[in-house]
Amino acid sequence: MPAAKELDPLRSLSTLAGKMLRNRRRAAGLTQQQLADRIPLSQSMIAGIELGKQVPSAQTAQAIDDAVGAAGELAALWHHVRRGLQQRVLYPVWAHGYLEAEAEATRIQHFANLFPGVTQTEEYARAIFEAANPLFGGDIEEKVEDRMARKVILDRPDPVWFWSILDESALYRVVGSHQVMCAQLTHALELAERPRVTFRILPYDRGMPGGVVSIGAILLLSRPGKNEAVYWESGLNGALLETPSEVGVYRAFYDHLELEVLPPKASTELLRKAREEHHAHCTHH
Template sequence: MEHRLPYSPSVRRRRLSAELRRLRESCGMTAAQAAGRAGWPQSKVTKIELGERKNVTVQDLAVLCEVYGVHDPKVREALEKLARDAKQRGWWSKYKDVFTDLLPDFETEARIIRTYECQVVPGLLQLPEYIEAVFRGGQVHEPDVIERAVAARLRRQEILNRFDPPELWAVLDEAALRRRIGGPEVMRKQLQHLIHMAARHNITIQVVPFGAGEHAALVGSFVILDFPAALDPSLAYAETYTASLMMETTAELTRYNAVFGHLQGSALSAAESVKLLETVMSQLE
């Protein structure tokens, strides 16, 4: 049986942009020079290379290939396929009222997902009852709004159950285990679910205990996404009340990777973390 993994249109758009930028730079051209030869405004070339132009047409690619001297039909065909893939819509487009960012899009093609959560269980590991309580957050919402939010997050979790799933490395602050989201019974089920998920070959769960004191991630939660293809650089993601930030510069990623490394050092081992989960669960009874 053939297993076809879903792909991320946003990842393909980034890859197309990076490849076109590489082709331009290999010719020793500036964006202004390339635009001049193509008969375009410079802003068009810049937007394509920044991934801000979602619809890069076959005609656009043909013009750029002529400008950059790309005559290999296989290279042109590969660029056209990236452009076609980048225009597709993923399942998450049906939940635009729930998702305010492209995290589910990028998660689809990530090879490794590293996440730190200081207040709640990571979204990829949440049970439906827990998700509902998180979205309510002490506020009153219409039932259909909550239902869509739960459905969207459960759909997002399917990447962990597919053929050849990504590796998930989750570091949680002990506060995320102690906070009784949804009440004792919901938390008991959620903690048992974490213990169950921690037994999977592709999932590692570590807990930073209160006893660790200060640590490198006191500022807040974040996610780091690593991709299998060399043309797809890693991303760091952080969420605020009003915006979601996607960071991809070398300096930003170096910082986030260092922080995650320090967190691993502050956290209990995977086996010790499961024991703490069991302890917290027993204290709920």
């Protein structure tokens, strides 16, 4: 069960939705029982929703929204609460802070030996979750669905600036199958055509700053009105760091790493070469 502190943002949002419902219901001249009869629900359920202690299902949320004339505003709030609660279940506790930071970030700088989550195809993500399932468990399809939903940060009207440095091994290590890898590399090449998405490759023959051999994944996040944050993950654990002294170490690492990587054009050519030569039987050319 997540700590109470971690649930505060969701509780606050649920409480806000409840207060809005109460105001809308009263403005419509309805008692709790009258509103409950329209849905239909029990009066106690309506009371719990107004107190922020109950979160309605998608269908019920829309019915309540329609009944009080909220024009989708309440349904949208409850959607965010439900999705947040689902993520608490789908992701380990150390990732919860990152998911919130990712959603509000204006720039993300990534480094790992796997393609980052928001740039993954369904098949690539599913292969990763299937491989991890014996250790971590959980519903694979729910995890895939949620990961695909997170791609909204690349597709919104003002998309995040997303810069990824990939260890060269990410291009060749087979995740799922050669066909899955071909589709993933094709997707990365398509994303790289967008002005705010960049992939750069750290070649095998280049070292990492500080003699680091492997550090898992790191992501540096810039957010409006907040200090830069860094998220690191090694598979079995991770953390979101916001203390300037801690973030500074990872910022220095990333800045030095950028001196070793291939420029964007050469990186794109290596992505294409890996797809055509190493995953030769794919059908996405």
